[in-house]
Amino acid sequence: MAKPSANSRRNVAAPPRASTAGPTILGFLDRIEEASLAGWAVDPGDMSRPLSLRVMIDGQIADVITCDLDRPDLHQLHLPNTRVGFHFAIPYLYQDGLRHVLSLATMDGQKVTLPARAGFALPELHFCLTRRVHVEGVLDGLVDGVVQGWALRVDERAGLKSGGLRILVSTGGQPLAELLADQFRADVAEALGADPCCGFAWTPPASLHANGAKTFDFHVMPDRIPLRGSPVELRMPGTSERARINALIEKADDLLRYAYGLRRDLRAVLPAETFCLARYREWAAQSQPLVPARIAARYGAREDSPLVSVICPVYRPEQGAFIAAVDSVLAQTYGNWELILVDDGSDDARLTALLRRLAGDCERIRVETLPANRGIAAATNRAIELARGAFIAFFDHDDLLDPCALDAMMRAQAATGARLLYSDEDKIDRRGQVSEPNFKPDFNYRLLLDLNYICHLVVVDAALAREAGRLDPSLDGAQDHDLLLRMVERLGGHEIHHVPEILYHWRITERSTAAAGAAKPAAADAGARAVAAHLRRRGIAGKTARRGALTCYRTSFVIDDDPGVSILIPYRDHIAMTQQCVAAIREVTADVSCETLLLDNWSQEADAERFAVEQGNLADTRVLRIPEPFNYSRINNLGVAAARHPFLLFMNNDVFVRDPLWLRTMLNEALADPGVGAVGAKLLYPNGMVQHAGVVLGVGGVADHGFRGLPGDQPGYIAHAIASREVAAVTAACMLVRREAFEAAGGFDEADLTVAFNDVDLCMKIRAAGYRIIYAADVVCEHRESLSRGDDFDDSKVARFMFENEAMLARWGRELAVDPFYSPHFSREGGAYRDLRVIDPATVERVAPQPPERFPRAVARAAGTVPGRKRRRGAGSA
Incomplete structure (x- = not known):
C-alpha cells in the first residue's frame, strides 16, 4: 500500500486535530497495513456518541465506520471515554491490482483529514492491492464454424467465479486477436455456479484461409495461461472452394457498395450519433x-x-x-x-x-x-x-x-x-x-x-x-413478481x-x-410458484417451470378445447419440399383437429399434378389451384374463404415442424385469452440460428425480425428471444390467426402489398381492431427462408419492393416510428436490439391518456376460456 498523498508535521504536545479545511475532528491514523487501516477519531462538538465516518473509495461510498473501539492508550488526552477507535478492512472488490483512492468524510459529506505517523496527514490514500486467484477455462473447439470456449477467474477465498477475462489467440507464436470472454454461457453458470458471462467465440480471419490445416493457441491474459483444449487445429477451405466463395463475395460486394453509398449519402443529410450496447456508459453520460x-x-x-x-x-x-x-x-x-x-x-x-x-x-x-x-x-x-x-x-x-x-x-x-x-x-x-x-x-x-x-x-x-x-x-425472492401479478389482475x-x-x-x-440470475435459484423457484398461483386465480390451467439457470419461466397453458384449425400452405413448384412440409405436419401434429389447404399457385413441375392428386385424396386435405401471377395476399385470402375452421394457420411450404405440440401450444395461447388475435412461432434457419423471434417495427425502415442470426438457444436481450411475449407483429411464415380477428382486419392487402410486408400490415390491422399479437417462444420450427419465391432484392423485383415499402410508410408511418414493445432508445438504423441513440427532447411527443382497450382487463376476460368448457365456435365467440 502506498503512503498518504500529503504530509504535515503534527504537534505532539497537543491532541492531533484534523485539518481546518473540513469539520473540526480530533483523531489520528496510527496503522496502515497491506489491506487495512486503523486509528481513532472523535467529534469535539459532540463527544456523547461515537463518531461515524463515510469511507470513500474512488469517489463512491464504500462503507461507513463507527469510531467505537476501546482505546485505553488514549487516557492522557482526557477524553470523556476511550471508545473512539476504528478499524477498516479494504473490501475485496478493490483488491484488483488497480490504483484506487481512499478518503474519509463526515456523514454529511465533508472531507476529513487525519494526521498519521512520520508526520503524514491523510486527506486521501492511494493504494494498489492484488488478489490471489487462478484461472479455469475450456476451449470447446469448432462449433458451427466458430471456435468457442469459456474462461473464469476463480477466487476461492471470496467464493467468486467471474468472467470478462482477456483471451489471446495466436498461431506460430504470432498474435492474431484478443477476445473478451463475456458472452452468455448458461450451461457453465448452471454447472459451476459461476458468472454466466464468461464465454467467447472466434472466427479465423479470411487472410488465414489457405489450403491445409493451421494450429491456433488460446491463452488467458495477462499471464498467458493456456486453456484446456488448446492448441486447436483447424482445416481451412481448399483453393477451388475459396474461388467459388470469392466469386459470391464479389457479387455481394457490388450490392453492398451500392447500398453503402446510398446509406452514406442519406446519413450525411440527416446525421445521428449511435452507440452500441457495449458503449452504454458513453451513451448514459450524454x-x-x-x-x-x-x-x-x-x-x-x-x-x-x-x-x-x-x-x-x-x-x-x-x-x-x-x-x-x-x-x-x-x-x-x-x-x-x-x-x-x-x-x-x-x-x-x-x-x-x-x-x-x-x-x-x-x-x-x-x-x-x-x-x-x-x-x-x-x-x-x-x-x-x-x-x-x-x-x-x-x-x-x-x-x-x-x-x-x-x-x-x-x-x-x-x-x-x-x-x-x-x-x-x-x-x-x-x-x-x-x-x-x-x-x-x-x-x-x-x-x-x-x-x-x-x-x-x-x-x-x-x-x-x-x-x-x-x-x-413464502415467495420471498419473488414477492414483487407475485404482488405485480395480483395488482395487474385488478387493472x-x-x-x-x-x-x-x-x-x-x-x-x-x-x-x-x-x-447473476443464477445466484438465487430459490427466488426463481418462488417466481414460478407465483405465476402458477396467478393462473389458478384466473381459472386458467397452466404449467410453469424455470428455464435453466435464468430467473425466467416457461409458462404453458393446458386447455382441452378443440375448435379446429385450417392450415393454409401456398406453393409454386418445389414439390419435394412441399411434400416434406406437409408430411411433417401430418406425422407430428397431435391433440388438434385440423384441415390442410394446399394453395397451388400455378405449379409447372412434372410431378406437380401427381402431387396434387395424391394430396387431394387424403383425409382433411384439399388442394386449391390458383392459376394467377404470384400475389401472396390474394392466395391466402382465397384460402381463408375456403377454410372451415375458426382458427387459421398461415404457413410457408419451407417451414418444418418437429414438436408434436407445436400447434396445440399456439392454439392454447389464443384460447387462454380472447384478446389474442394472432400467435407467431420461433423460426430457426437450418443451421440453428434465429430467423424470426417476433417483428420489430421501424427498424431498417418498415420492420425487421428480432434477433435474426442469434443462436437458437440463446436468451437474447433481456431474455426476449426465449420468453413468450406480446409483440407488434409476427411473420406469416408460421402464424395462427383467430378468424374473427382476420375478418375484423379485412384480411391481407391484395392491392398494394402483394409480396412483402403483408403480414406486418395484417398484424397492425389486427391490433388496430383491439386484439393482441403473441410471439410463442416455445413453438420452434425450421424455416428455409424464401425458397418458394426467391429473393426480394434481385433486379427484377427491386421496384416492386420499393413500392410496397412506400405503401407501408404512407399507411403506418406514425405507428412504425413507435413500436410499443421496443424501446425508443434503440436506434432504428441497422439491426434490432443493437445500437442506442440519444433522444433530443425537442423531438419527444406529448403523451395523452390511453382510452380503455377493447378487452378492458389486462388479463382479458378469462371467464370465457376456462379449460374444459367446450364451445363450438371456439375462443373467437367472446
Whole structure:
C-alpha cells in the first residue's frame, strides 16, 4: 500500500486535530497495513456518541465506520471515554491490482483529514492491492464454424467465479486477436455456479484461409495461461472452394457498395450519433442529463404534488451502499415524499445507530425496527401499513434513484391517470459505473408471465397496493413478481404505464441477483410458484417451470378445447419440399383437429399434378389451384374463404415442424385469452440460428425480425428471444390467426402489398381492431427462408419492393416510428436490439391518456376460456 498523498508535521504536545479545511475532528491514523487501516477519531462538538465516518473509495461510498473501539492508550488526552477507535478492512472488490483512492468524510459529506505517523496527514490514500486467484477455462473447439470456449477467474477465498477475462489467440507464436470472454454461457453458470458471462467465440480471419490445416493457441491474459483444449487445429477451405466463395463475395460486394453509398449519402443529410450496447456508459453520460427535459416534453407539468411514500425494507446492508441509497432519495427533485425504513431484525448496533441518526437528521425519514428477521415480504408489508402517501414507491436498501425519478413518475401519473407505473433501469457497481441497461417494453402481460421484466422502479396507487393484499413471505425472492401479478389482475391495460427512461440503478454485489440470475435459484423457484398461483386465480390451467439457470419461466397453458384449425400452405413448384412440409405436419401434429389447404399457385413441375392428386385424396386435405401471377395476399385470402375452421394457420411450404405440440401450444395461447388475435412461432434457419423471434417495427425502415442470426438457444436481450411475449407483429411464415380477428382486419392487402410486408400490415390491422399479437417462444420450427419465391432484392423485383415499402410508410408511418414493445432508445438504423441513440427532447411527443382497450382487463376476460368448457365456435365467440 502506498503512503498518504500529503504530509504535515503534527504537534505532539497537543491532541492531533484534523485539518481546518473540513469539520473540526480530533483523531489520528496510527496503522496502515497491506489491506487495512486503523486509528481513532472523535467529534469535539459532540463527544456523547461515537463518531461515524463515510469511507470513500474512488469517489463512491464504500462503507461507513463507527469510531467505537476501546482505546485505553488514549487516557492522557482526557477524553470523556476511550471508545473512539476504528478499524477498516479494504473490501475485496478493490483488491484488483488497480490504483484506487481512499478518503474519509463526515456523514454529511465533508472531507476529513487525519494526521498519521512520520508526520503524514491523510486527506486521501492511494493504494494498489492484488488478489490471489487462478484461472479455469475450456476451449470447446469448432462449433458451427466458430471456435468457442469459456474462461473464469476463480477466487476461492471470496467464493467468486467471474468472467470478462482477456483471451489471446495466436498461431506460430504470432498474435492474431484478443477476445473478451463475456458472452452468455448458461450451461457453465448452471454447472459451476459461476458468472454466466464468461464465454467467447472466434472466427479465423479470411487472410488465414489457405489450403491445409493451421494450429491456433488460446491463452488467458495477462499471464498467458493456456486453456484446456488448446492448441486447436483447424482445416481451412481448399483453393477451388475459396474461388467459388470469392466469386459470391464479389457479387455481394457490388450490392453492398451500392447500398453503402446510398446509406452514406442519406446519413450525411440527416446525421445521428449511435452507440452500441457495449458503449452504454458513453451513451448514459450524454443521455441521462436530458431526462428531465424529455420528461417535461412527454408529460408536461403536474399541478398538484401528492405525497409519495418510498418504502425500503432494510436487512444488514453494506453501510456505504445504504447511505448512498438514502442520499439518492434525499436528492429527489420532487419535494413531497417520505422515506420509510423498516429494519427487518438486523440486530446490528451500527445499523441501529445509523438509522436513528438518519431519522433525527430528516423529519421525512421514518424508521421502524421489527423484533426479529421475518423476511423481505413481511418487512415490506409493515412499510405499506406505515405509508401515509397516496402513492407508494418500492425501493431496495442498496440501490439508487435518479434525481428526477419521483418527479418523472408523478408527472407521468398525472398525464395518463395510471395506477401502476414502472421505469427502465440499469445496474451500478461499487465504483459508480453503470452497465446492462434494461430498456423495457410498454405493458406486456404475456411477458410478465415468463419474466418479471417490470422489476424497478415501480410506483403504485397506495389503495391498489392494499387492495391486492399482503406480500406472501413464502415467495420471498419473488414477492414483487407475485404482488405485480395480483395488482395487474385488478387493472385495465390503460391503467399501467411505462416511463421509458433509466430512473433506477440496481446495485451489483457479489451475491445479488443483479450480478447473476443464477445466484438465487430459490427466488426463481418462488417466481414460478407465483405465476402458477396467478393462473389458478384466473381459472386458467397452466404449467410453469424455470428455464435453466435464468430467473425466467416457461409458462404453458393446458386447455382441452378443440375448435379446429385450417392450415393454409401456398406453393409454386418445389414439390419435394412441399411434400416434406406437409408430411411433417401430418406425422407430428397431435391433440388438434385440423384441415390442410394446399394453395397451388400455378405449379409447372412434372410431378406437380401427381402431387396434387395424391394430396387431394387424403383425409382433411384439399388442394386449391390458383392459376394467377404470384400475389401472396390474394392466395391466402382465397384460402381463408375456403377454410372451415375458426382458427387459421398461415404457413410457408419451407417451414418444418418437429414438436408434436407445436400447434396445440399456439392454439392454447389464443384460447387462454380472447384478446389474442394472432400467435407467431420461433423460426430457426437450418443451421440453428434465429430467423424470426417476433417483428420489430421501424427498424431498417418498415420492420425487421428480432434477433435474426442469434443462436437458437440463446436468451437474447433481456431474455426476449426465449420468453413468450406480446409483440407488434409476427411473420406469416408460421402464424395462427383467430378468424374473427382476420375478418375484423379485412384480411391481407391484395392491392398494394402483394409480396412483402403483408403480414406486418395484417398484424397492425389486427391490433388496430383491439386484439393482441403473441410471439410463442416455445413453438420452434425450421424455416428455409424464401425458397418458394426467391429473393426480394434481385433486379427484377427491386421496384416492386420499393413500392410496397412506400405503401407501408404512407399507411403506418406514425405507428412504425413507435413500436410499443421496443424501446425508443434503440436506434432504428441497422439491426434490432443493437445500437442506442440519444433522444433530443425537442423531438419527444406529448403523451395523452390511453382510452380503455377493447378487452378492458389486462388479463382479458378469462371467464370465457376456462379449460374444459367446450364451445363450438371456439375462443373467437367472446
